[in-house]
Each structure stands twice: as C-alpha cells, then as structure tokens.
Amino acid sequence: MRAFAVTPREPGSGRLISLPAAEVRPEEVLVRLRLVGLDATDQEINAGAYGQAPPGEDVLVIGHESLGEVVRAGADVASLGEGDRVVATVRRPDGCLNCRAGEYDMCLEGNYTERGIKGRHGYLAEHYAEEERFLVKVPRELGDLPVLLEPASVAEKAVRIAYDVQGRLAWEPRTALVTGSGTLGLLTAALLRLRGLEVVVADRSDNDYKAGILAVLGAAHVNTRQVNLHDIPRRLGQQLDMIFEETGSSSVALHAMSVVGTNGVVMLLSVTGGDKRIEICADCLNQGLVLGNKAVVGSVSSHRRDFERGLQDMAEAERRWPGLLARLITARYGLGEVPQALAAMRENIKVVVQV
Ligand SMILES: [Zn+2]
Numbered sequence: 001m002r003a004f005a006v007t008p009r010e011p012g013s014g015r016l017i018s019l020p021a022a023e024v025r026p027e028e029v030l031v032r033l034r035l036v037g038l039d040a041t042d043q044e045i046n047a048g049a050y051g052q053a054p055p056g057e058d059v060l061v062i063g064h065e066s067l068g069e070v071v072r073a074g075a076d077v078a079s080l081g082e083g084d085r086v087v088a089t090v091r092r093p094d095g096c097l098n099c100r101a102g103e104y105d106m107c108l109e110g111n112y113t114e115r116g117i118k119g120r121h122g123y124l125a126e127h128y129a130e131e132e133r134f135l136v137k138v139p140r141e142l143g144d145l146p147v148l149l150e151p152a153s154v155a156e157k158a159v160r161i162a163y164d165v166q167g168r169l170a171w172e173p174r175t176a177l178v179t180g181s182g183t184l185g186l187l188t189a190a191l192l193r194l195r196g197l198e199v200v201v202a203d204r205s206d207n208d209y210k211a212g213i214l215a216v217l218g219a220a221h222v223n224t225r226q227v228n229l230h231d232i233p234r235r236l237g238q239q240l241d242m243i244f245e246e247t248g249s250s251s252v253a254l255h256a257m258s259v260v261g262t263n264g265v266v267m268l269l270s271v272t273g274g275d276k277r278i279e280i281c282a283d284c285l286n287q288g289l290v291l292g293n294k295a296v297v298g299s300v301s302s303h304r305r306d307f308e309r310g311l312q313d314m315a316e317a318e319r320r321w322p323g324l325l326a327r328l329i330t331a332r333y334g335l336g337e338v339p340q341a342l343a344a345m346r347e348n349i350k351v352v353v354q355v
Contacts, residue, residue, distance in 0.1 A: 003125035004338045004353075005059040011048035014339060017059060019121075022129040026074040029132060031086055033355035035147040036123050037065030037329075039183070040248070041271075043342055045117065049273060052118045063124030063353070064090045064116035067138070067147040077132045086135040087149045088123065090114050091301050105157065105301035114301075124338065126355060136307045145314055145325050147352055148187065152310035153302035155188040155244075158267045159195070160306065162242050165265050165295050173241035174198055177232060179256060180246035181210050181221075183328055183350045184269065188244045189219045190317055190325070200232055200240075203247070209330075210349070216324050229259045245270055251278050257296055258288050265295040 001021055007013040024030045042062050045051035053060045070084045080086065093099030094111035104112055116122020138146040166173070176192045178185050181203040192199045199219040203210075206223055214221050222232060229252070233239050239261025245253045250272040260266050289296065317325055330348040333341035341351050 001126040002335060003061045003121070004063070004335065005061045005121075006046050006051060007058060008045070008051040008053050008060050009048050012046065013048070014046040014062065014342070016336060016338075019061070019125065022127050024072060024074050024129045026076040027131050028074045028129045029070050029077055029080050029086075029135065030072045030127055030129050031068035031088070031135070032071050032127055033066060033068045033123055033125065034085075035067045035144055036063040036353045036355060037147045037151070037183075038063070038341055038345060038351045038353065039065060039151065040345075041117060043345060044273070046342055050117075054120055060116070061121035061123075061125050062116045063122040064114065065147060065150040066123035067144065067149075068123070068128070071127070080132055080135065080137060085138045085140055085146065087138055087146050087307065088115065088128070088130050089134050089136065089153075089302075089304060089307060090116070090150065092120060092134070103303060105303050124335070124353060124355070126335075136304065136311070138311060139315070142311075142314060142318070143326075144329065144352075145318070146311070148183065148325060148328060148350065149307055149310050149314065150302075151183050152187050152191075152314060153306040154269065154299075155184055155191055156306040156310045156313065157302040158188065158244055158269055158299045159191050160309070161297055161299055162244075162265050162267050165297055166263075168295075169263055169293075171241075171263070175200070175236060175238055175240050176242040176244065177202060177229075177240045177256075177259070178244045178246060179203070179224075179229070179252050180248065180270075181205070181207070181214075182246065185244075185246045186210070186213060186328055186349065188246065189214065190217055190321075191313055192242075192244075193217050193219060194313055194316055194320070197242075198236070200236065202227075202229060202232065213324065213327055216321050229255050232259065233261065240264060243267070248272060250276055254278070254280055254285065257294070258285055260292075260294055262292045263294070264292070265297065268296065268298045269300070271300070
C-alpha cells in the first residue's frame, strides 16, 4: 500500500513509499483511511525537528488526525464491523500508573508511543490495523467532520481540566479568552460558546474568513497587533475567568498568566520547541498568581472520553450552527500531494488529505 513517510530528523524527507499490507490480529480491525488532517506536528516532523520511527525501522509514516472506515474486523472484535466509521486515538500506553489506568494522556514515565509521531506509524496511508480499544466509532451522519475529532478532543481535554481545577471554589465563569485562531483555537472557542461563555479570540491577524466563523459563533475577535492582551478585560468590562493559550508562543503564555482574572485558570496548550528567552518581572508575575489564587495548568493530548465528548459537542455544534464546522476544512489534497498540502497550511485553517 502507499503511505507518506519521513526519515526522522532529516529535513524535508517526506515522500510516498510502498509498505506491505497491514496484518490484522484477532483483536484488531483493518481500517481504510478516508481523510487525514495535517497540523503543525506533521510539519515539524517533516522539517526534521523530531519524530521517531517504529523499532527496527528507519521511516515513520506521519499523520495522526484520521477518519476511516472498517474494512474487516478480527475474530475477537466485539463492537466494530465492516462499514463502521472510526477515528483512532493517538497515544499508546507504557506500563506506568496512569497508562495502566487508561490515562495515556497523563503518562508518568514518558515511554508511551504515538501513532505518526513517536515509535508507531501514523495514518497517512491507505490502510491501518488497530485494536478496537483505541478506536472511536463515529456516526456516518457527521460526514467528514470527525476528521476534526482529534484536535477537538485536545480542546475538550483542556476545557474539562479547566472546570475540574476550578472545582476548588464556588465558580460561575462568564468569560474566556482563547489566544490563537488555528483549528484548535476555533474549536476551543466553539466548545466554550456551547457552554454558554462570552468568548474572545485573540490573534495577530484580520482574516475575514475567520472573522465570519467567529461572528456565527458569537465570539469576539481582537487583533493583538492593535490591542494589548492586558486591555481585553477593560474592553470587556469584566475579568477573564479562563484563558486557553494556543498560539505556539511562550511569551503569550506568560502574558496570559498576568491577564487572567482573580481565581481564574490559564490552560497552556502550546508546544514550544525552541529556546526563546524574554525578560519579565518575575516578582510581579508570581505575586499576581499568588494574590489572585490563579491556576496555571499545562495540557497535552487527550483521553478517550474527550473524543467521546467531542463527538457529542460536534453534533450539538451542527444543530446550533449548521455547516459551520465544515468551514474549518479549507483545503483538500490527494495522498500524492502531501508536500503541497503541508506547504499550504500557512494560508489555511485545516488542510486535509483525501486518501
Ligand atoms: Zn505511561
């Protein structure tokens, strides 16, 4: 079968390769890919920043946001059959306390693997085989939308954890700021609107297309080239109860900690792989966090329950804003055009590959 693979750590090495057909064990199903979404992780792996081939191999098939259809189920598979649509989760457990409890996203020892990223092939291929327990069945009525389920699950986890953390106090949040307006930022804004919050999305652009999406969601937009993050609470006329930092910038993350309101929570989601240094008033930042009872929490990957909640919210979003989520998918390429697809990400929201 055809697949798109990189030689890890070799910049721009991504190319189509031919792999043997996937073998299917009794507890596995064989899935034919329909769509694979690309994100910054795929770009960074193709640029040679990180990525790890499966043991004993020298190439890594990339792609971790998938939507596929079951072709064949192994003899021991109970809940899936031919024709079912599925989205696969990404992380696979090691033997640590949390992984044993099914919380792979909270892995303690870091020896987990991730499909398309770390030690396991991803989904940019014609087929893959996977165990039933790592697959989430998705309703056919949602069409292509579940290709957004993996990033939606990452947003769901962050929202879930924010509310869990705030179980520490009597809390009636009214406002949320989302920094960054990529797929993750827009999905987070949608989830927060579904939960009834007043939402501001801050980015560094005036993109009419995104503005149209935010207008339908009923979320406000702030261009941080013109408005400082610190001025947002004053403009809103109320404090920010939650901030979700999704820009990819560590300096924005530090700003968020000083902008969030009393008793507020900041969720940090940007994986910043560089070594950027900035000068800050450490005393001011620390004092603000302490005197404001503020919580700052990092969040990565997602739990299976976040995929399941993501599906519910996707269906709810379709009822409330019909056709809106489909507008996040702005470009489609074939499996033979992945380099072009990766290059097109800058001027798109979500680029998908049709397998
Ligand atoms: Zn673990």
